[in-house]
Amino acid sequence: MAEIRIRSTNERISGEENVRAFLDKQEVLYEHWDAAKLPAELQNKFVLNDEEKATVLSTYDSEIRDLAARRGYQIWDVITLSDATPNIEDLLKKFEQIHTHTEDEIRGIVSGRGIFIIKGDEQTGYFDVELEAGDVISVPENKAHFFTLMDNREIIAVRLFIEKDGWVANNIEDPSFA
Numbered sequence: 001m002a003e004i005r006i007r008s009t010n011e012r013i014s015g016e017e018n019v020r021a022f023l024d025k026q027e028v029l030y031e032h033w034d035a036a037k038l039p040a041e042l043q044n045k046f047v048l049n050d051e052e053k054a055t056v057l058s059t060y061d062s063e064i065r066d067l068a069a070r071r072g073y074q075i076w077d078v079i080t081l082s083d084a085t086p087n088i089e090d091l092l093k094k095f096e097q098i099h100t101h102t103e104d105e106i107r108g109i110v111s112g113r114g115i116f117i118i119k120g121d122e123q124t125g126y127f128d129v130e131l132e133a134g135d136v137i138s139v140p141e142n143k144a145h146f147f148t149l150m151d152n153r154e155i156i157a158v159r160l161f162i163e164k165d166g167w168v169a170n171n172i173e174d175p176s177f178a
């Protein structure tokens with residue numbers, strides 16, 4: 001279950017109802033998939049071949065199509081990141097820049113962990129959303145954010161897009177980030 005950390009105060013918010021209420025207020029979509037649906041042989045495997053990625057997508061096909069029908073996504077894929085990913089250090093440096101997109105950025109975490117750092121309303125400022133398997137999150141369009149891995153540095157996520165180009169990152173400098 002996702003957990004929130006408000007960066008300015010270090011306050012933590014946990015428990016599904018509290019997390020959902022906080023994210024609702026910040027206009028961040030938060031839903032849940034059943035992480036136990038992932039076939040056992042893919043649990044804790046972070047280097048996937050094309051066939052295994054297709055298995056991930058077919059495992060969550062009804063959840064993906066439900067989101068797509070509600071929110072207009074047209075295409076989806078599977079991303080895997082771990083220390084085995086070529087150029088992982090360079091990739092993470094790229095990911096860790098504050099940016100916006102013209103589309104929302106939606107991820108269904110299938111395995112492993114990750115963090116979205118998102119700019120909330122003026123009173124809240126930046127907050128971390130620590131995600132684990134089963135968490136589904138959508139950062140709204142034009143909301144400043146970035147993504148990084150947690151200490152275990154392993155994740156598999158489903159990404160959904162309205163158009164592939166809508167996801168291009170516009171990097172921004174934000175002096176209020178802390």
Ligand SMILES: [Fe+2]
Binds near residue numbers: 099101105145147
């Ligand atoms: Fe992004």
